[in-house]
Amino acid sequence: MTTVTAPAAMEAPAGPAPARRTARLRPVVRALSLLAALGLWQLLTTLDIQLWLRFDQFPSVADVAREFGQRLGDGAYWQDVTDSLRRIVTGFLLAAVLGVAAGVAVGRSRWAADLIGPVLEVLRPVPAIALVPVAILLFPSNEQGIVFITFTAAFFPVLVATRHAVRALAPVWEEAVLTMGGGRWRVLASVVLPGALPGIFGGLSVGIGVSWICVISAEMISGEYGIGYRTWQDYTVIDYAGVFTGIVSIGLLGWLTSTVVELLGRRLTHWLPRREGSATS
Template sequence: MTTAVAAPPGRTRTTPSPKRPPGRQARRWLIRIASLVTALLLWEWLTVTDVTAWIRFDRLPTPVEVAGQLWTLLGDPLYYLDIAQSLVRILTGFALAAVFGIAAGIAVARSWLLSDILQPLFEVVRPIPAIALVPVAILLFPRNEQGIVFITFTAAFFPILVSTRHAVRALPAVWEDAVRTMGGGRWRVLISVVLPGALPGVFSGLSVGMGVSWICVISAEMISGDFGVGYRTWHAYTIVDYPAVLVGMITIGVLGWLTAGLVELLGRRIVGER
């Protein structure tokens, strides 16, 4: 006779997973920080000792030079104006892309008529890199600003559209059937099944969309902007101010990371645990 009996499957799922020991969490953070610090030290060593082994590091600014430049710029109102300008552009374009991308994704997934009308257009426009639309944007929009937002919008629109479409199509039919046999109509199915059911997929589209938006807003600013982080970085390059170029790059990196984190956080908040 055995005395120990395996817990029924229903029980094991409800018990919370054991908490990780705090020491291990701290060690993992230490490793993450050490990784960044090591990269900085390597950069410093390569540039200070002027390593030239086919790739040349003798002309690249050192981290200390870049930090000095960053410090100067942190005291310059123009730096913040540029950041604000880029953020406004990207958030406007991204918000528009989120609204239209999710709506179009659901429409195309749920209606064969809308799918037949819109899908061919989408398939032809989708492969065009958004940045290739700069000349068209300049023609179409009265102001530069609107052109840049348009390009950011187009860049984020397609990943959001495609992810939403896939997520909606992958929903189990039984959820919709159940709601319909409770008397739910089209709108009820949309609000109670399609939207919440597709949310995880929608958020993965939003994450990708945010990344692509940054690529495009910076590129568009480099080509046609007169403000913004991208414009400022390109401008620094044209006057051979390399420390400022690197500060621009780091700024873009940090902003991209922050906005992606925001989308992630929002996703976890809204989608929650399932």
């Protein structure tokens, strides 16, 4: 990942042994970084720091941990988690399938680009959360509205990434398959989809993040149960430890889902030339 050549050249003679040692150290460094952040939080809240930013009302790490521990034993918490996960998984999968399909269509066919391109371009800048009124009008229940908003949030990043990836494919790959007697479906299955996959996963990674933003916001506005709904409820009754439990839960679930997307992407694009031990998230 180094763009400057000089330091890379200086690293090179060091050989593989130190590189392996740094690789072993990396999980330790990561854990320490997380612990340091928690330590800072604990410090700021127990010392009731008020330096323009006011931490005196904040629950401490210990308070949140206690609250979190209690909720983990409570069925209502898991109900909220499964509700939010069901919404995001449904919306995101719909967005993945339809986003890739629309991206391929727009990227490959002039007709598709002319017919659905303009509509998509006008809808794209609209923040998904601004569609809450639309969702309420459109769907018989809030549940479907929330899934719709989550879907819309992830759909556009996936669409745009797919379209770019499809247009960037090397023409020789397609020509090679055509001169083997392959038709358009063969080109699609053997060249377009596998070739665009690295780009598609870029869009999916962005999409899953935006999906969380939107599922939580939608739940706060119109949800019945779900992490976002619970967090807002706790805020209205001034249960700040509860609010932070919600925030931590969202963070962990978001991290979990992006890791799943990331690992799946890495597995499906294992053929990409990668630098040994290159940066991973």
